[in-house]
Amino acid sequence: MFPNRALTISAGGRYHHLRRILGAGAGALALSACATGPDYRPPSASELGLPDSYSVAETEDRADMLTRWWTLFDDPQLIDLVEESRAANLDVAQALARLKQARAALSQSRASLFPTIATSGGYGRNVGIRGATLPDTDSFNLGVDASWQADIFGGNRRDVEASLADLTGQGLRYADVLAAVEAEMARNYVILRGQQAQLANARASFEIQQDNYEIATFRVQAGLVSSLDSEQARIQRSQTAANIIDLEAAIAQTTARLAVLAGREPGAFRERFSDAQDIPSGDAGIGIGVPADVLRMRPDVMAAERSLAAATARIGVARAALLPALNIGGTIDTSADNLDGLFDLVSGQIFVKLAQTVFDGGARRAAVTAREAAAEEALAAYRQSVNTALEDVENALVSARSAESQLVWYEDALQAAENFAILSRSQYRAGLTDFVTLNNAESALLSARNSVDQARTARSTALIQLYLALGGGWEVADIPDGSAVEPIGGAE
Numbered sequence: 172m173f174p175n176r177a178l179t180i181s182a183g184g185r186y187h188h189l190r191r192i193l194g195a196g197a198g199a200l201a202l203s204a205c206a207t208g209p210d211y212r213p214p215s216a217s218e219l220g221l222p223d224s225y226s227v228a229e230t231e232d233r234a235d236m237l238t239r240w241w242t243l244f245d246d247p248q249l250i251d252l253v254e255e256s257r258a259a260n261l262d263v264a265q266a267l268a269r270l271k272q273a274r275a276a277l278s279q280s281r282a283s284l285f286p287t288i289a290t291s292g293g294y295g296r297n298v299g300i301r302g303a304t305l306p307d308t309d310s311f312n313l314g315v316d317a318s319w320q321a322d323i324f325g326g327n328r329r330d331v332e333a334s335l336a337d338l339t340g341q342g343l344r345y346a347d348v349l350a351a352v353e354a355e356m357a358r359n360y361v362i363l364r365g366q367q368a369q370l371a372n373a374r375a376s377f378e379i380q381q382d383n384y385e386i387a388t389f390r391v392q393a394g395l396v397s398s399l400d401s402e403q404a405r406i407q408r409s410q411t412a413a414n415i416i417d418l419e420a421a422i423a424q425t426t427a428r429l430a431v432l433a434g435r436e437p438g439a440f441r442e443r444f445s446d447a448q449d450i451p452s453g454d455a456g457i458g459i460g461v462p463a464d465v466l467r468m469r470p471d472v473m474a475a476e477r478s479l480a481a482a483t484a485r486i487g488v489a490r491a492a493l494l495p496a497l498n499i500g501g502t503i504d505t506s507a508d509n510l511d512g513l514f515d516l517v518s519g520q521i522f523v524k525l526a527q528t529v530f531d532g533g534a535r536r537a538a539v540t541a542r543e544a545a546a547e548e549a550l551a552a553y554r555q556s557v558n559t560a561l562e563d564v565e566n567a568l569v570s571a572r573s574a575e576s577q578l579v580w581y582e583d584a585l586q587a588a589e590n591f592a593i594l595s596r597s598q599y600r601a602g603l604t605d606f607v608t609l610n611n612a613e614s615a616l617l618s619a620r621n622s623v624d625q626a627r628t629a630r631s632t633a634l635i636q637l638y639l640a641l642g643g644g645w646e647v648a649d650i651p652d653g654s655a656v657e658p659i660g661g662a663e
Contacts, residue, residue: 206325207494208487211332211480214550216463219557224461227565227572237457237643241357244451244631248444249360252429256356257349257649259434266348270651273334273341280334283327286319311506311513318500326491333484340477342650346470350644356432357635360451363425365628367447370418372620373411379596379613380408386599387606400606407610411617450627453634459568459641465560468642475549475556482542482549489542492535495527560640567637574630581622588612588619 237243241253257263295310322328384404390396426444427437465472501521507513528535595612598604638644 207490211483221462227568238646240638240643243454246451253353255433256352260352266345270341270345273338277334277338280331289316314504316502321497324491324494326488329484329487333481336477336481340474343470343474346645353644354639358632359428361631364450366422368624373415376617377411384408469560472556475553479549479553482546486542489539498524563640567640570633578626581626585619585623588616592616
């Protein structure tokens with residue numbers, strides 16, 4: 172390293188031999204063959220501490236990419252919704268704009284590897300004084316200026332490497348947003364169908380409760396029972412009516428959410444999903460693979476790895492700033508009194524300036540330390556993203572299996588509740604049981620129906636989360652200029 176003392180060494184002069192110009196450029200190129208800073212190598216699965224298998228998995232079959240997992244639900248409306256969100260969601264549009272910014276930043280970084288050339292030209296006319304003998308004269312001039320900072324220690328190339336990693340990472344973040352929007356759209360659609368199912372349950376129960384209230388009122392009027400029965404029937408009916416209103420509001424909110432996810436105004440889907448349909452169920456029989464798969468299937472994990480690559484490359488940028496900078500430039504000028512003679516006399520100049528900052532109060536060394544700390548932070552963030560991905564997979568597996576097991580028991584409970592309600596209605600109308608028993612039976616039936624629908628909703632939403640956790644919902648072809656997603660080993 173060079174000492175921190177301020178000193179600028181410069182040399183300039185007029186050169187008339189092309190051989191000298193080429194020699195200076197060739198020497199600079201030879202010096203630029205090296206690059207400061209560490210060469211990046213992605214951490215391996217063992218270095219990241221990845222386990223060989225998931226702790227809650229019964230199989231380690233290879234996980235498919237599940238790029239279009241929503242088709243596994245075999246629901247045309249769900250498929251249409253997800254495809255609409257892919258094309259029109261505004262979060263996706265923002266991610267695409269950020270990707271374009273990263274691509275422009277890469278172009279700016281690459282521009283530093285090339286010379287800067289500027290041209291200038293001018294025309295002037297000297298007007299003679301009236302009565303004098305001096306004639307009017309014209310003057311023309313043309314000039315070209317060129318400058319280039321030779322990348323002696325590879326600082327510019329490290330900057331390009333960092334920008335390329337940023338572009339790759341931004342493309343992967345675009346894919347991550349895309350996958351998240353798809354999952355959110357599917358999840359809300361499943362929730363909507365579950366809410367509609369619960370609304371149908373509540374309305375069916377309300378009709379029965381209305382009938383029970385009328386029967387209880389008739390029996391009170393006939394003196395067969397006290398008004399206690401009719402009041403209990405009235406309470407149950409009113410509570411169910413209030414629950415219907417609550418469900419209708421929730422359905423309206425979920426429908427508005429679907430519209431916004433599709434890039435539409437909140438009321439755009441009010442009529443589209445007014446009719447209830449079955450809760451869609453996906454395919455749980457997929458191979459989840461091994462934990463190491465998250466390194467190549469999860470776009471958020473891959474993006475975090477690219478951030479680490481960019482941070483590592485910027486260490487080289489900071490270290491290059493400690494070393495000398497070589498600037499090569501030149502000018503070509505010509506002038507004449509007329510256009511025909513403009514190129515009769517051409518003069519040129521080339522200069523080479525070598526500059527080294529030798530004292531800046533430790534600012535540049537502090538910048539190196541800061542970049543090294545940023546790389547440490549990026550490594551920790553990468554490791555955290557890996558652990559979070561593994562957590563997502565395991566949690567989704569547990570949720571999916573729990574919902575599947577619960578559904579079996581809830582369906583059994585529903586069958587028993589239906590039998591209990593049928594017997595209770597029959598016995599109450601025959602006067603063989605009291606209204607408390609009937610009320611309990613009707614409440615148990617409504618609860619059992621809702622529990623089954625909630626379990627079906629939970630099973631499907633858990634599958635959606637599992638598909639997302641495994642890295643489904645995207646592929647390189649989804650990313651504009653997806654070739655940028657390929658891992659980099661340095662700037663081209």
